[in-house]
Structures are given as structure tokens and as C-alpha cells.
Amino acid sequence: MVGREAPVLICHSHLRWDWVFQRPQHLLSRLAREWTVIVEEEPVFDDRPAGLDVLDVGGGVTVLRPHRRADVDHDLGRLVEGYVAMARGRRPLVRWFYSPMFAAYGDRLGPGQVVVYDCMDELAGFAGAPAGLKEAEDRLLERADVVFTGGRALYEAKRDRNPGVHCFPSAVEETHFARALDPDLPLPADLAGLPRPILGYYGVVDERLDYDLIAALADDRPEGSVVLVGPTIKVDPARLPRRPNLRYLGQKGYAELPAYLKGFDVCLMPWALNEATRHISPTKTLEYMAGGKPIVSTAVQDVVRDHGDIVLVARDAAHFLGLARQAPALFDADREEAGRRRAKGMGWDGTADAMRRLVEGKLGEGRRRPRAARPPQSTRSLIVGGGPAGLSAGLHLDDSDFILADRHDRAGGLCRSIVQDGFTFDYAGHIFFTNDPYVDGLFRGILADNFHEQQRESWIHLYDSYQRYPFQGNLYGLPPEVIKECLLGVIKAGRDADAPAGNANGGRPLNFLEWSLRTFGEGITKHFMQPYNFKVWGIDPARMSSDWIAGRVLTPSLDEVIDGSLRRGRGDMGPNARFGYPLRGGCEMFVSGLARRVEARGGEFAMRRSLVSIDPARKRATFRVGGRGEGGELRTIRYDRLFPSVPLPELIEAIDGAPESVRKAAAGLPSTAVVCVNLGIDREKVTEKHWIYYPEGQDKFLFQRIFVQSNASPHTAPPGHSALTFEISHSKYKPLPVKGKRAMVEACVAGLKRTDLWREGDQVAFEQVLGMPHAYIPFTPDREGRLAVINAYLHKLDIYPIGRFGEWKYVNQDGAILSGKRVVESVQADGKLQPEAAAPAPAEASPPQKRPLAVAMSAEILGNGHGNGHANGNGKGPARLAADL
């Protein structure tokens, strides 16, 4: 701690220190490296007069164990308070709660307290929960300055109960449990001789386990052993199932666990699915992973969502037995490696550090005013939107006085993923590539070994044949008469380019359509450029400007066009011929890692906050708690400067008193919506391709692209299945031809059946429909002018939009990250936003070239004309493939 005396932490816990070594011990022993840590346990009753045992348990932790005679009442709280007051002196005090039941008396300890509730279980759901627990927790949640939750489900249950709730799922002491991999580590005597396979569990043996399942497992594996290691509480040992091959080995020390883990062939998490387990985030998941073991679990929410890509999660009891049998085979080297990597990346040190920083941020603030008055929170920097741009803003702010608000339950924006029924889908497949070294470093640093690179296989399906992408360089495979038409068009366009061009646009093409005709001629424009671009952008290319094309659409030379019509190319042209994707967990693995880095900086994450209004004069933003469409309460945050990545038209709508000229400018910015139909097919590897474009009419193919999610990573579909995302754009110019989710699914399946991806006998095993109201930003001729009006107004108010929808430009996640970085750094350095450096106009840009087709392929060929010239966010560097189209 800089400039302040280290605090004294008094922890109120219902768990005895020398009982099972778990979250409190891991965290408190680490906090004790810098702070004085005292743990108050529940009283013991014996014959001694009332008093306090003060136990030095090592590592800087002192345990206070009050005692009294059962029949003589005594204010033991006073004794604890006296001790703490003496130990504390004038130092700040952190009161850290595991049990809300201790809450009352500590308030007498005086000012300078920060109250922390580390909520690791939904205690009220446990058997034998004391009366009044719920009310005590309500008071604690109201009183706490910071609340930590031990997992996602708990976070979701508490996040609206206090403005400072942070999710810190269980972590792991990886090196300790990796000892299970040590060939020299001897097996414990009570395990060594048991018949194999050994299906093992360690942890508390209580009402949270499914004993019918455990008995069924023992019956199913008479040749092997089912082993439960841990203390038995709150269940009657006489009522536990008994089988010859079912062993209860009792409690073991933390130091002994790796040896037991080593002896397990399959690790079990046979949780009963009930109130007591609805919110658990089992610590042992990562411990089992650190030991490189196959894990089979029942479908506990947090296990499925956080680790469903590694843990084998059973649908029901029969499935559990099946998975337990197949676990050693299903748990291949990839899965084991991924588990060990995850465990390595989720240590208690990082968690304790991040918590310590959050608490230190609160120290010295003094006691909070009563919440009933709900004074506006105040922050230097308010970030609205937790997608890549907002996260990047949080990462690059030079102080931790920021709040990041988002209407969703977690950060990530369009780069989140959904894990369901063994499938992992993105909001349209999100691949990773960039030509910016800084972002490349972030991608690789955060994803580490989970970053899986491969050679791109992108194709176009037209007239029942496949061409490699991009179209204009790969005519091979099309019907001969189409190739002829395309080639003649290209040759004529080249000749016409020699003739002087004149029009109202100073000779430059009036629009995208005209640019295509001049550059590629009639054939390529008619067969691909026009229909495909209309299908994707949802707006006719004749309505789109041509000034954005520079550096995004590559024009192959005539030689190259001819060459590409005579033979199949290798499909490896351009800098992103290789792309990355997380092997496990979907594209969200990157943004979730990024969010952890941002959260560790100490800023506050305020999730499920939908921006509803901004009072620009008083610099106050008001949010509805509970996400969009929910009628939650309103909360206001005062800011010095605002960094929103909210879509611009919605942002302007929310600003009180925005001038009519600005409102009009924003209302005229068109965007394209996308619907994703995600299908699971019950056959592995329906194709080798990564994605396929479908330029033909929507009556034949409703979708413009199929992204083969299970080829980005095989772990996004259950074994024996493929995962496909069908992308369908729509806009006011191109409404959806079918309405309703069912009809969309049916139309996609009908289209799929017209391709060779479908075989007789295939079944759709999974379906899901996701909508993105803002997805693409089409370039229209008046875009720049509208943005100039809007930004001149916003910047004066210290509102600096960021990201794809804030800056209203066509960027991928790398561009969004650089947008957040550039804007924040510029405002920090100069107190205002400096204009972005203009992109240098590439050689093939308009004004039209005399001989456009003679320009060499200097960068990526962009088959659809939707490259991402801003992929590096500053407009510099070579153009990149528009991967999201």
C-alpha cells in the first residue's frame, strides 16, 4: 500500500480454520502477506470461564476462538472487539465476512472500516441454515462496501443487491495439485490396493451430493472402486449408501490431497441438483484439472458455463454412468492439456491481489452514506459498453477511478459466446487476426496456448459449384459461360479505363456499384459483387459510397484473373491466410481474459445497467438496473468524461436536450442487423471448409454465409457432431423474407439440404436463433458529414464515443480495441480527442486508375469488397480480410 498504513483485517467465518482448507484459507493467508489478518471463529462451549483462545496458525494469521460455558451467557463479541481494537491501534480496519450472522456487533469498532462480504455459498439454501440468516445477509449486502462472489451464479444472484459486486470464481494452487502428476509421489495406503478403475471424489460429504447416483455408479462398476474422501457433515452416516466397492475414506489434510488425486482414474463431481448446489462453483474443478485428470460432473450451472469445454457434463444419471465409463477415452491429450493450462492461469495469488486492490480503493473513503438516499455514484471515467472497445478503454486509462457499465450480465459485447448442450456458439463466428503487433500480442498473451491457428479454407458456393474466396481471383469452378462473361467484362473494363471518365463526382465512381462495374466489369459485378453485397449489407451497392473501398477491395491484375479462371488457387493469398480461434470456450475466452485484466486494475464493473439518459450539463448518466426491457430501478453515475461504445443513434437519443441537427444526423446513420441461426448436426465434420459464402437469392439460400464453428475448433460441438452458424442480414431496405424463429430455422435447414453439407440420414440435434440489431455499418455517401456534426457536439461535452458502433465504422475486434486505446490515450494526454491520422490512400484507390486491373495484389484479396481497412484502428498498414462477412 502506498502512503497508507496497512490495515488490520478481521474475518468473521462460520468455518474453522483447521477444518477443510478452502477459499477463506487460500485468500486470507495471501492477504496476510501484506496485512495483519485475524480470523474470528464461532464459539466453542466447554467448562472454562468465558474467554478467548488466541491461536497463531502461521503465515501471519491469528485465529480467535471464543469459549464459554453453555449455561452461562457472555458477550463474547466484546472480547473479540477488545482484541481487535488493541491489535488495530489507529490503523484502518477491514471487516471481512463469510458468515453474515456475525454482522451486528462489529459496528462498535468505530470509523475507518471497510466492510467486505466474500459470498462463497448461498448459505440460506443449505440444510440447517440458522434462522435469520437471510435477513442478516440482506443487512450485510446493504452495508458492504465491496461484495465478492465465489462464482458466476452467485454473482448473478447478488449483483443487483449492492453496487460493488465482483465475481471471483474459485481459483487453484496449481503447483500443489500438479504434484498428482509426479511419478514418484506414493499413493496413500488406503487407496493403493483398491481395485481399479478408481472413480474418486474429494471434498465435504454433505447434502449436496447425489447419493443415488453414487450408489448407481458403484453398481455400474463392480470391478472398480468408488471413493469419497472428506469429512461427513449434515448427513446421517447410517443413511449413506453402502456397497462393497464404495469407500468413505474420511477427512484428509490438504497436503495429502494430491496423492489421492493421483490415485483417481476418473474425478467425480456427483452433485445433486438442488437449492444447495444451484450457486456452487466447486473449487475442486480446477484442482482436478491441475492434476490432469478426466472429470465427470452433473450439470451444475457454473461448471457447465465456466468449464463445460473441459469437464464431461452429464445430462442425467444414465449419461453420468456412461461418461464415467468413457471418460479416460474422451479425455484426450488436448483436453488434459487445456485443463492444466486453465488451472495454471487461475491461481489464488491473482485473485487475492485483485481483491486486495479493490479493498484498498475503498480504504480511506470512510463509511458510506446510507444507501436509501442513493446518492449518485461518482467516477472520473465512465465507460458505457463492455465490448472489446470498452474493455480496452478500461485497460488503457491511467488511473483506476473508472466504472464500466454494460447492459449484459458480463463483459464481451458481440464477442461473447454461448455454451449450451455441449455446443459453443459465438454471435456469428469470430475469428482472430490482426496486422497490429500490439493487439496480436494481446490475443496471444491472453489466450496463451488456447490460441489455435490454422490455414483459412474460405469458399463461395454459386451455381452448385465451389470457388475459392475471393471471387474475382478464383473464377475456376464456375460454369464455362459464366467464366467467359466475367473475363470479357474484366477485359472491357480495362479498356474503358483508358477512356476519359467524367461525372458529377469529379470523375470518381459515384457509388460502390459503379466502382465495381468500372473495376471488374459487368460479369463479376452481375454474378457476385452486386448480389452478394446487397445480401450482406442489406443495402443496394448503388446506395453505398465508393470512398471506403480504398485498401479494402483488392483488384487482381488481368493475368491473375485469367490464371484464377484456369486452375484452382491454393487459397493462401494474403496476410490472414491463417487465422486464430480459441481451442476451448469460444471467442469469449479472449474478452473474458481481457475483462479479468481490466477488473484487476481496480475499476468497477457495473453489469446489467442499461443506459437510459444522459444529462450532459451535470455530467450524469442514468441507468436502468436489470438489463434492457426490464423495469428495474434507476441509478445515476456522475462522471468527468464519458467513453460510450453504445450505437451512436441510441446514444444521441439518450442525451437530454441534444440539438435537432445532431438528432437528425444520428437518425440518418443506417446499420444492418444480423440474425444467426445456429444448428448442431449429428455428424462429425460435415465439411473441411471454415466458412462458405452464398451469394444467390434468399429463396434458395436465406443466409449469406455458413460459418463452420466446429472447424474453427472441434471442441465447440459434442463428439460426433458439427456446429454451423447461418448468418442472415436484414435492414429496412431488405426485410427478412420469413418471420419467426421457427420459420428461420426451417428456411436454413431447407437451404442446407440444397448443399453437400447435408447427407441423407442427418439430423438437426440442436437449434438456436440469435439476433444482433446492430451488426454492420454500411458506408453511405453522407456518413462522414453526419459523424462530423455528431462528434463536434459530443466532444465539447466530454463524451468520446469508441468502438465499432461508437465511432460508427467498420472495425473488427482488433480495430475496436485500438479505438478504445487511441481515444482514451488521446483524451488523457491532451484533455481532448486529437483527430485520427488519415489512412494513406493505397495505389488502387479511387480516383479511378487508368488501368485498374494492372495493379498487383499488394494486400489481401477481398472477395466481397468488405475488407477492414481500419483493422489496425489507425487506418495504417495493409488491408485485411473482412472476416466477419
Ligand SMILES: Cc1cc2nc3c(=O)[nH]c(=O)nc-3n(C[C@H](O)[C@H](O)[C@H](O)COP(=O)(O)OP(=O)(O)OC[C@H]3O[C@@H](n4cnc5c(N)ncnc54)[C@H](O)[C@@H]3O)c2cc1C
Ligand atoms: C456478424 C459479425 C461477425 C463478426 N466477426 C468477426 C470476426 O470474425 N473477427 C473479429 O475480429 N471481429 C468480428 N466482428 C466484429 C466484432 O464483433 C466487433 O468489431 C466488436 O465486437 C466491436 O467491439 P465494440 O466494443 O466496439 O462493440 P460491441 O462488441 O458491440 O460492444 C458494445 C457493448 O455496449 C453495450 N451496450 C450497448 N448499448 C448499451 C446501453 N444502452 N446500455 C449499456 N450497455 C450498452 C453492449 O451490451 C455491448 O456489450 C463481427 C461482427 C459481426 C456483427
